[in-house]
Amino acid sequence: MRLSRYFLPVLKETPSEAQIVSHRLMLRAGMIKQSSAGIYSWLPLGFKVLKNIEKIVHEEQVRAGHIPMLMPTLQSADLWKESGRYDAYGPEMLRIRDRQDRDMLYGPTNEEMITDIFRSRVSSYKDLPLTLYHIQWKFRDEIRPRFGVMRGREFLMKDGYNFDLTKEDALHAYNRHLVSYLRTYERMGLQAIPMRADSGPIGGDDTHEFLVLADTGESEVFYDAEITDLKFGKREIDYDSVEACQAVLEEFTSRYARTDETHDEALFNEVPEERRRVARGIEVGQIFYFGTKYSDAMNATVQGPDGKPVAVHMGSHGIGVSRLLGAIIEASHDDKGIIWPEGVTPFHVGIVNLKSGDAEADAACEALYDSFTKLGLEPLYDDRNERAGGKFATMDLIGLPWRITVGPRGLKNGIVELTSRRTGESEELPPEEAVAKVAAIYANL
Numbered sequence: 001m002r003l004s005r006y007f008l009p010v011l012k013e014t015p016s017e018a019q020i021v022s023h024r025l026m027l028r029a030g031m032i033k034q035s036s037a038g039i040y041s042w043l044p045l046g047f048k049v050l051k052n053i054e055k056i057v058h059e060e061q062v063r064a065g066h067i068p069m070l071m072p073t074l075q076s077a078d079l080w081k082e083s084g085r086y087d088a089y090g091p092e093m094l095r096i097r098d099r100q101d102r103d104m105l106y107g108p109t110n111e112e113m114i115t116d117i118f119r120s121r122v123s124s125y126k127d128l129p130l131t132l133y134h135i136q137w138k139f140r141d142e143i144r145p146r147f148g149v150m151r152g153r154e155f156l157m158k159d160g161y162n163f164d165l166t167k168e169d170a171l172h173a174y175n176r177h178l179v180s181y182l183r184t185y186e187r188m189g190l191q192a193i194p195m196r197a198d199s200g201p202i203g204g205d206d207t208h209e210f211l212v213l214a215d216t217g218e219s220e221v222f223y224d225a226e227i228t229d230l231k232f233g234k235r236e237i238d239y240d241s242v243e244a245c246q247a248v249l250e251e252f253t254s255r256y257a258r259t260d261e262t263h264d265e266a267l268f269n270e271v272p273e274e275r276r277r278v279a280r281g282i283e284v285g286q287i288f289y290f291g292t293k294y295s296d297a298m299n300a301t302v303q304g305p306d307g308k309p310v311a312v313h314m315g316s317h318g319i320g321v322s323r324l325l326g327a328i329i330e331a332s333h334d335d336k337g338i339i340w341p342e343g344v345t346p347f348h349v350g351i352v353n354l355k356s357g358d359a360e361a362d363a364a365c366e367a368l369y370d371s372f373t374k375l376g377l378e379p380l381y382d383d384r385n386e387r388a389g390g391k392f393a394t395m396d397l398i399g400l401p402w403r404i405t406v407g408p409r410g411l412k413n414g415i416v417e418l419t420s421r422r423t424g425e426s427e428e429l430p431p432e433e434a435v436a437k438v439a440a441i442y443a444n445l
């Protein structure tokens with residue numbers, strides 16, 4: 001993409017309505033525009049990152065054997081009356097009446113709808129296990145939408161639902177989700193710690209929230225510092241193996257890590273004092289096992305091996321896809337702007353032309369642009385006729401992890417400058433070598 005042709009409405013002033021750094025930076029970098037409280041338009045740069053995050057979530061769900069689909073945003077109230085949640089959900093649910101006077105709602109989550117799909121299309125235990133998921137917009141009429149996309153009213157969520165014959169099978173689905181989430185967040189450059197949590201209105205026995213540590217997080221968290229040394233990395237886990245998933249669960253959940261809702265001071269005090277941490281965290285996902293709560297209420301049974309109907313064991317598993325943008329920025333920025341992890345960056349590399357209009361500099365930039373494009377990478381080329389300082393400030397603000405600076409002086413010696421946004425370190429090298437170096441970084445992700 002050439003910046004002269006792109007739509008990147010960066011703001012010079014710091015927007016006064018934004019209280020936290022990720023919200024400020026998303027506005028300043030031209031990623032989002034509020035359309036009403038807690039509802040945002042995703043401008044091209046923000047949309048690109050949102051799509052990248054979505055893609056990682058999809059890939060990791062499919063890797064775990066979960067099946068993508070799509071349910072609508074608008075739901076009939078009937079199913080919610082059946083489950084008993086139509087009244088229980090309260091004013092967070094946006095209720096709508098259509099022209100036929102039917103009660104509708106903008107879905108805050110999809111347990112009822114997926115249970116209805118299941119009961120109408122699955123009749124035998126032979127079709128289990130089954131985990132279906134979608135990535136779809138949700139609406140919750142939050143009392144206090146704030147912090148930009150972190151607590152929106154309309155937000156994008158991945159929500160997955162498992163259907164299993166037995167509790168053991170459903171707990172395996174739970175563990176599988178936990179493993180897939182660890183991999184998902186790490187690919188985004190995030191450390192998200194699974195913490196024992198409270199099940200809230202979804203109801204259920206087993207639940208973990210995934211929290212990214214950040215001072216601006218809304219949850220107070222208590223944990224054993226050892227937990228932050230754990231890395232999932234690129235481990236290839238056999239998701240069908242009960243033992244393999246169980247082992248990961250034990251590794252990542254055996255140390256003390258809880259939100260304030262489930263915090264137990266006595267247990268916490270058993271952690272050696274120098275390892276006890278009290279901090280704040282951003283909830284970027286949550287997994288639940290809730291047994292037969294919905295299948296009982298909505299009569300979702302399958303024919304078991306003995307021919308008798310059995311209520312299926314279920315769980316639901318969410319990732320806050322749009323909230324993740326805010327969480328990633330909270331975890332990765334400096335005073336100049338965003339620092340995107342390579343896994344989610346909107347463009348792979350920025351090209352800054354120090355002297356647009358200079359024939360040699362223009363040609364060198366075009367050649368770099370072509371080389372990256374041919375390699376399947378997306379450069380953002382600042383070809384505008386602007387001062388170098390302004391170009392650097394824009395690149396730093398929007399946070400591309402790598403920048404190549406091209407100017408007539410360097411070109412005389414056959415070199416360009418490659419700069420890491422994270423460390424600020426630069427090196428001078430021939431253009432082909434700069435391309436090869438950047439390409440190798442992305443190839444190794």
Ligand code: ATP
Pocket residue numbers: 109140142149150151152153154155156157283284285286318319320321322323
């Ligand atoms: P919270 O406690 O933050 O209100 P929740 O526990 O009600 O969230 P879940 O039902 O677990 O949310 O939804 C799954 C994920 O969706 C959450 O872990 C969070 O990342 C994201 N999410 C929930 N509410 C919002 C919101 N208002 N804006 C953006 N993302 C949200």
Ligand code: MG
Pocket residue numbers: 209283285286
């Ligand atoms: Mg939650």
